Amino acid sequence: MDTETDEYIVRRILAGKTQLYSVIIQRYERTVYNLMYRYSRREQEAADLTQDVFLKVYDKLSTFDNSRRFFSWCYSLAVNRARDWQRNNVVKLRALNELRWDRPVIENGSQQEKRLLDREEVDNLYGALGDLPGLTREIIVLRYKQELPIAELAEIFRLSESAVKMRIARGLEKMKYALGGKRHGK
Amino acid sequence: MENNVKDYSEIENGLRNLPDKEPPEDLLLNIMAALPDQKVPWFKQIFTRFSGGWMGMSPFLRGAVVTAGLVLSFYGGTKFESIYLTPRTVAGSFSTSDFAMNDEAYFYLGRSLLASDRAAEAVSAFQKAEMLQPDNPRYTLWQGAAYQALGDTEKERQSYQRLIRKRPELIPAQLNLAHNLLQSGEVIRAGQLYQHILLRNPREKTALYNRALTFRLQKDSAAEASGWREYLDNYRTGQGADRALQYLHESGDYSYRRYQLGYKSVILNQERLLAGSVSKQAEEVNYLVRQLPRQIVGKINIAVFIQGDVLRAKKVADILRKEINRKAQGNIVRLSWFGVAEPVKTGNAHEIKLPEGVLIFSSPGGNEKREERV
Numbered sequence: 001m002d003t004e005t006d007e008y009i010v011r012r013i014l015a016g017k018t019q020l021y022s023v024i025i026q027r028y029e030r031t032v033y034n035l036m037y038r039y040s041r042r043e044q045e046a047a048d049l050t051q052d053v054f055l056k057v058y059d060k061l062s063t064f065d066n067s068r069r070f071f072s073w074c075y076s077l078a079v080n081r082a083r084d085w086q087r088n089n090v091v092k093l094r095a096l097n098e099l100r101w102d103r104p105v106i107e108n109g110s111q112q113e114k115r116l117l118d119r120e121e122v123d124n125l126y127g128a129l130g131d132l133p134g135l136t137r138e139i140i141v142l143r144y145k146q147e148l149p150i151a152e153l154a155e156i157f158r159l160s161e162s163a164v165k166m167r168i169a170r171g172l173e174k175m176k177y178a179l180g181g182k183r184h185g186k
Numbered sequence: 187m188e189n190n191v192k193d194y195s196e197i198e199n200g201l202r203n204l205p206d207k208e209p210p211e212d213l214l215l216n217i218m219a220a221l222p223d224q225k226v227p228w229f230k231q232i233f234t235r236f237s238g239g240w241m242g243m244s245p246f247l248r249g250a251v252v253t254a255g256l257v258l259s260f261y262g263g264t265k266f267e268s269i270y271l272t273p274r275t276v277a278g279s280f281s282t283s284d285f286a287m288n289d290e291a292y293f294y295l296g297r298s299l300l301a302s303d304r305a306a307e308a309v310s311a312f313q314k315a316e317m318l319q320p321d322n323p324r325y326t327l328w329q330g331a332a333y334q335a336l337g338d339t340e341k342e343r344q345s346y347q348r349l350i351r352k353r354p355e356l357i358p359a360q361l362n363l364a365h366n367l368l369q370s371g372e373v374i375r376a377g378q379l380y381q382h383i384l385l386r387n388p389r390e391k392t393a394l395y396n397r398a399l400t401f402r403l404q405k406d407s408a409a410e411a412s413g414w415r416e417y418l419d420n421y422r423t424g425q426g427a428d429r430a431l432q433y434l435h436e437s438g439d440y441s442y443r444r445y446q447l448g449y450k451s452v453i454l455n456q457e458r459l460l461a462g463s464v465s466k467q468a469e470e471v472n473y474l475v476r477q478l479p480r481q482i483v484g485k486i487n488i489a490v491f492i493q494g495d496v497l498r499a500k501k502v503a504d505i506l507r508k509e510i511n512r513k514a515q516g517n518i519v520r521l522s523w524f525g526v527a528e529p530v531k532t533g534n535a536h537e538i539k540l541p542e543g544v545l546i547f548s549s550p551g552g553n554e555k556r557e558e559r560v
Contacts (some may be wrong), residue, residue: 018221025214033209047210054217125200144201175197 006070014062025054028071031146032078035138038129039082040089049085053078069152076156079138086134128175136171143168289318293325296332305335323353330362339370357383361392368396373403395426402433411439418442422453422473435532445546447486452477456544460490460502467509474546475513485520486510489528489545496525506544 006024013020032053036046057074064073129137139157142148154161287295296311312329319325330345346363349356360383367376377400380393387393398413414430421427431442431453441457458470478486488506492499503523510519528543 019218021221022214022218025217029209029213029217030206033213034206037207043207043210046207047213047216050209050213051217051220055220058221121200122205125197125204140201141204144198145204145206147202172194172197176194179197 007066010061010064010070011066021054021058024057024070024074028074029054031075035075035078035082035141036085038137038141039086039134045085049081053081056081068155071146072148072152072156075142076158079156082138083134124179125175128178131178132171132174136167139164139167140171140175287314289315289322289325292318293322293328296325296328300328300332300335303335305332308332309336321352323349323356323359326352327358327362330359330366334366339366342366343370355386357387357390361390364393364396368400373400376400377404389420391421391426394420395430398430398433407437411437415439415441418453418455427453438538440530440540440543443543446548447474447478447546448548450477454546459506459544460492460542464505464509467505471506471509471513475510478514478518485518485548487520487522487545487547489521490523491526491528491540491543491545492524493527493539493541494525496523499523499525502544 004023006027009020009023013024029050033046033050036049036053037043040046040049053074057077060077064070129140132140135157139153142153142156143150148156150161150164153159153164157164159167292311292315296308296315299305299308299311309329309332312325312332315322316325316329326345326349330342330349333339333342333345343363343366346359346366349359350363353359360379364376364379364383367373367379377397380397380400383390383393384397394413394417398410398417401410401413411434414434417430418427418434431444434440434442441455442453443456444451444453446452452474454474455470458466459474461467488503488510490499490503490506492502500523503521507519507521511517527539527541528545530538530540530543532538
């Protein structure tokens with residue numbers, strides 16, 4: 001079942017195999033959770049929002065158009081939920097780079113410094129990401145982490161392809177400017 | 187333009203490799219539990235209707251059906267076992283039940299399990315070794331290493347702390363605990379422990395390096411620079427030295443620099459070389475001469491720069507030449523001196539001016555790998 005497409009699994013779920021929804025969740029909970037975490041900056045809130053999203057996705061499963069990619073459809077629901085939450089919740093947000101992020105495990109104990117340097121680099125990147133407008137940030141994260149094509153990003157965020165490209169270019173420019181001083185130790 | 191492309195590609199690679207946060211372990215279960223009841227499909231409804239026939243049977247008939255079912259299951263099971271099940275041997279599996287193992291055997295078992303990426307089993311083996319021989323510190327130390335391989339930083343720490351309570355003077359345990367603290371982000375505690383280790387062993391390499399790192403993470407620039415210098419005082423080669431040098435240069439500290447002597451790239455303390463007094467220079471000159479290739483083609487060129495003081499530049503240069511020639515037992519130095527700042531190209535191709543600097547390079551003449559200015 002791990003190798004089956006999302007669309008096939010969705011058809012099976014709609015045919016009565018409810019338990020297969022766990023496969024969908026396993027595939028995307030991390031991505032959705034991290035999206036919610038970037039918005040809410042709180043673990044519990046992110047978990048609640050992620051649950052909301054997957055329940056909504058399940059509820060609307062019968063309306064899913066099989067000609068689309070499931071992930072795009074699911075993620076656009078998630079982005080909408082995140083933005084709804086943001087509109088309704090004015091909270092004091094901690095900077096993204098102050099939040100604790102999981103580090104990749106490095107087996108060799110003598111590689112600690114690499115891990116710590118990576119952490120500096122990661123903190124700087126998250127700091128620069130945190131300064132971007134929410135939509136631009138999410139487009140950039142999806143573009144590079146999920147390696148989504150521009151067309152799909154345009155579909156998820158309901159923008160034209162040129163608008164997506166512009167946001168990416170501007171976002172990277174802003175990040176480069178923010179990171180420039182830190183990179184060169186200035 | 188090329189710099190721009192490079193900068194963007196660094197950012198893009200960084201974005202691709204950004205770590206994610208792990209969702210809570212019970213999130214999936216919670217979501218599944220919260221799913222609304224599904225409508226029962228038609229075929230299930232039919233099955234449910236027919237299964238009602240069972241309830242319509244007499245107790246005697248139900249008993250007969252159950253008995254027949256049990257007999258058939260037993261017969262089928264024995265048939266299956268005789269046909270399909272064969273003795274299983276798993277390559278590389280360890281069975282310790284057939285012979286008695288002592289603590290050392292468990293220890294080596296643990297080591298080989300750890301090397302085979304079977305850290306959980308390795309922990310168990312080390313625990314058995316420790317139970318049999320609690321006084322052997324290796325067993326607890328390696329237990330910590332096995333927990334580290336498992337990613338269980340808390341249990342790893344407990345192992346080292348337990349060992350330190352028994353053997354407070356044991357440096358490997360203190361070192362590993364310090365690494366654990368550093369990994370866990372407890373930078374100040376880690377730094378203090380490294381400092382404690384260095385009081386007992388001032389040349390402990392990892393402690394020297396990581397202590398400087400803790401200062402870097404605490405953004406204590408002065409202590410950090412001092413830490414890197416102390417590291418380079420003791421260790422001038424390897425990745426650690428390269429990085430220490432890089433960090434110093436990033437902060438504008440050029441007390442140490444890299445020089446090309448023939449085919450060798452050598453880190454020297456130029457502050458000591460420029461000291462202008464024989465005693466301070468001596469150690470550095472000794473080191474420099476030891477690094478010289480056995481066969482030097484041509485001479486070593488040394489240029490001394492002291493902004494605004496050409497006389498002092500000449501004096502320093504003269505002392506350097508005499509010392510090097512004396513130690514190398516030959517006239518191998520070609521000298522120049524300048525009363526201006528030394529222009530130096532940094533790693534990212536910027537140029538800076540060092541008010542005081544010494545440039546050392548070997549001359550051409552059969553040496554194709556000419557020195558470039560540091």
